[in-house]
Amino acid sequence: MYKSGHLNGMTDTQEKGAISKADIVAAIIASTREVFSTMLSMEVTWQEIHLQQTIAALPASGIISLIGLTGPWAGTGSISCNAEFACTLSAKMLMGACPEVNEEVLDAIAEITNMIIGNVKTVLEQKVGDMGLSTPTVIFGLNFQIRSAQTHEWTGVRFTSGGQEMCVLVCLDPATPKNHRTGFQFPQLLSA
């Protein structure tokens, strides 16, 4: 079942200092809509992705951008889409033609990732305090899967615009002495 086209409300009873999945979903939707409307002049619709569908929701090939989150809660943010949509997003952002994936497209996707996950971070900081953000890593390839070394639980939203799709995923856990690092929690990337 999908929860489509509306924001999930934050729960009233959640523990202070904790982040719920609903918080993450709401932050992803608000942030992505703002980036699309402000920087790309595009409207999006969205569907929350359930956990067991998260990996299947990723494109088998195309572009995946990863960015690390550190602090009291730590993990990874990810954006993925096919090459065609990456070129569309880059062309909209730069107001020029982007016929194929090149350095310019990769840079534009990195910045879109930075803005979307950066604003998710800003929203979540209101609940848990200051968090850090790494610089994004963008990969263009085939048949990839992702998993975090820290957690397997990803919260995700699939966005659609002009018939094309993009997935925004976040995995976050409370930092513990075991997993709390001061640097970038670099995810593992596995090629099938």
Added chain:
Amino acid sequence: MLDVLIVDDSAAIRKILQRVLRQTGIPIGNIVEAGDGREALEALKTQTVGLALLDINMPNMDGLELLGHLKANETWAHLPVIMVSTEGSQAKVLDAVKMGASGYVRKPFNSDQIKEKLAEIL
């Protein structure tokens, strides 16, 4: 003519900011680009600017550290600096203002927000 320093690790954002600056109606002269704070300091050894737009999260030297260097340098201490960053937390904005930033624009931004901030400062 106003010469401007744009410091951002994203070439896309530097390109967008250049376009916005050229559309403001303010006579813009030379635009100096740098991908991080170190590159910016290197560029400022040989070039003069009248305004700086700085990202915060960058490799090698971030925007707040660069801002500190600029404000500690007699030559650049009075340079108007606008921070343009995804860092939207109140603490980060206050840090930048305390360190001497003249303005703060959060990403994502539209051209009107940049124009308004320039009108306030210049």
